[in-house]
Amino acid sequence: MFDRQKKGDRAVLVLPHARGEGDAARRAGEFTELAKSAGAEVLGVISARVEDPNPRYYIGTGKADEVAEAARALEADLVLVDHVLTPVQERNLEKHLGIRVVDRAGLILDIFAQRARSHEGKLEVELAQLKHLATRLVRGWTHLDAQRGGAIGNRGPGETQLETDRRLLGERVKMLTKRLEKVQVQRGQQRRSRLRNTVxxxxxxxxxxxxxxxxxxxxxxxxxxxxxxxxxxxxxxxxxxxxxxxxxxxxxxxxxxxxxxxxxxxxxxxxxxxxxxxxxxxxxxxxxxxxxxxxxxxxxxxxxxxxxxxxxxxxxxxxxxxxxxxxxxxxxxxxxxxxxxxxxxxxxxxxxxxxxxxxxxxxGERVQSALQLPLSAGRLHARLKAAGAISGETVDEHGWQLRIDAPRSVIAPLSGGDPTETRLLRQLLAVAE
Missing domain, CATH: 3.40.50.300 (P-loop containing nucleotide triphosphate hydrolases)
Known part of the structure; x- marks a missing residue:
């Protein structure tokens, strides 16, 4: 067991790859850039060939020992693994190495947390982080492992703390989900407005x-x-x-x-x-x-x-x-x-x-033309306006002089079955052609 340090960005990178993987060099360069984007100081890079993933560490035990030696020699306080690890694999690697381990998903989430600027983006990142953390919650409480032993009087507190933390995390997820739904409703309204405007x-x-x-x-x-x-x-x-x-x-x-x-x-x-x-x-x-x-x-x-x-x-x-x-x-x-x-x-x-x-x-399918509507065609004028098809208009005693700018698929069905409206729209579409 060890006390997880909350800070530290001196990192050793572990790059798992399969035999004959053609883009290994590209993946290595990309992961190095990811680490630097997150603010890590890359001290060393260790390649690890993985044909059959080890259920305990994902990488082999010999490679895990090599990573541990390199981390000690380089005085690293973080190991970044270019693969999505299971919670068990991540926890086992941390115990074996004695320092923090962050997998590819956790690294990308960290970068997103740094870069999000809008209220919506921050909510989305925090929600994703909490969902990622939910399955890894136990590793943050290794200092309570002694209290979860079999001795009388020492069985409860660690488990109670974990359950409390899970409950608080679940409540936070629900709250963030509700907030995000409200923001997404607002953005959806803006998007629907653009749809109505047929832009x-x-x-x-x-x-x-x-x-x-x-x-x-x-x-x-x-x-x-x-x-x-x-x-x-x-x-x-x-x-x-x-x-x-x-x-x-x-x-x-x-x-x-x-x-x-x-x-x-x-x-x-x-x-x-x-x-x-x-x-x-x-x-x-x-x-x-x-x-x-x-x-x-x-x-x-x-x-x-x-x-x-x-x-x-x-x-x-x-x-x-x-x-x-x-x-x-x-x-x-x-x-x-x-x-x-x-x-x-x-x-x-x-x-x-x-x-x-x-x-x-x-x-190619957009109608951009002038249209003269008599005052008796008020219903068609209203439908054209509701569809966002009118880009400009003037009105006098003879009716409306409209400038139409909209996709043909929006204009065609607007007649409503009225013969006069159908004739006007057919004229408009014919001129546009």
């Missing part, structure tokens, strides 16, 4: 550190924090996207994805991920200079499927062409539809091509 919705998705926030700022002057680090942006940010041939759109920046993202975290960040799920188009941002971009692209697609956003249309954005030595261009499929844009968000090269592609993809 096209675009969401940026991609592997963390692909340059999504830099691209977001370049397109919208949104002022979102952007840095060359993992998970620089956590909280969803929505801004208006102007200067498109199809009219204005709404652009949302979302949290970066990463392999083996903790399930509790995916579940907690429903509001952020909902921006991707409810979008009309996803801008899937990739690092053009990354040799493994295709594999990372598949990682993002897998997460999108997990949040029911796998069927949302995508436009792939190959960012950082200034580092890849590529030229800005648009790639199209056999029908001429844009499928990939090469650009640099940092230098601005290719941003005009991206706006062009967005205008083509979002404006």
């Amino acid at each position: 096209p919705r675009v969401a940026l998705v991609g592997y963390t550190n692909a340059g999504k926030s830099t691209l977001f700022n370049a397109l919208t002057s949104g002022g979102v924090y952007a840095a060359d680090q993992l998970f620089a942006t956590l909280d969803p940010t929505v801004r208006k996207l102007e200067d498109l041939s199809c009219g204005p759109a709404v652009l949302a920046d979302t949290v970066g994805f990463i392999r083996e993202l903790p399930h509790d975290l995916v579940a907690a960040f429903r509001a952020t991920l909902a921006e991707a799920r409810d979008a009309d188009l996803l801008l899937h941002v990739s690092d053009a200079a990354d040799e493994e971009r295709e594999r990372l692209h598949r990682v993002v697609d897998k997460v999108l499927e997990e949040i029911d956003a796998g069927e949302v249309p995508q436009l792939q954005v190959m960012n950082k062409i200034d580092l890849a030595g590529a030229e800005p261009r648009i790639e199209r499929d056999g029908t001429g539809k844009p499928v990939r844009v090469w650009l640099s968000a940092a230098t601005g090269a290719g941003l005009g091509l991206l706006r062009q592609a967005l205008g083509e993809l979002l404006g």
Whole structure:
């Protein structure tokens, strides 16, 4: 037994991998960046081949001894393991090493806790942390183990403390869940308002550190924090996207994805991920200079499927062409539809091509035209207004002069069966064609 230190960031990294794992070097570099993003000072890195996970430590006993020796020699106070450990494995490793052990999920949760800025983001992170902690609660009370022995009079206090802690944790989870539900209702109302206004919705998705926030700022002057680090942006940010041939759109920046993202975290960040799920188009941002971009692209697609956003249309954005030595261009499929844009968000090269592609993809089915409505067509005017299809209007003794800007799918069903309204809408749709 040992007293767990609450502080300390001098870390030894343990990198489990299987035989023949092709991306071991990439995973090692990514985990090192994760550790540094959390504020850890990386003292050493130990690779551990794991073909059949040890149920006690996950890594083998010999490798656990090697880690213990390295931690003592380097005077480390923390071991970070690049794998999701079971509570038992984490607790056993801590006892064997005599210092804190944090697995991959715990490390990512810690980074999220540091980076969350909005009230909603902080609630989501704390909720995910508490759910992660619930199964590991016992390890925080190792100083009470002696009181849980078999001696008369010493059986109760440790168990009582644990039960009290579990009850308090459960109450906190319920309270956070209720608070988060209220915040999500408010965000849902904002999202529904955008839906009613029929403004096209675009969401940026991609592997963390692909340059999504830099691209977001370049397109919208949104002022979102952007840095060359993992998970620089956590909280969803929505801004208006102007200067498109199809009219204005709404652009949302979302949290970066990463392999083996903790399930509790995916579940907690429903509001952020909902921006991707409810979008009309996803801008899937990739690092053009990354040799493994295709594999990372598949990682993002897998997460999108997990949040029911796998069927949302995508436009792939190959960012950082200034580092890849590529030229800005648009790639199209056999029908001429844009499928990939090469650009640099940092230098601005290719941003005009991206706006062009967005205008083509979002404006193909959009109605933008003038409409003259007589005063007798008040019900149709009300329906057009409720649908958010009117971008401007004037009225005189002859009726309304409207400027219509809305998807064709919104305009077509608004006649309500009235012959005059049906004729007016048919005229509008014919002019738009």
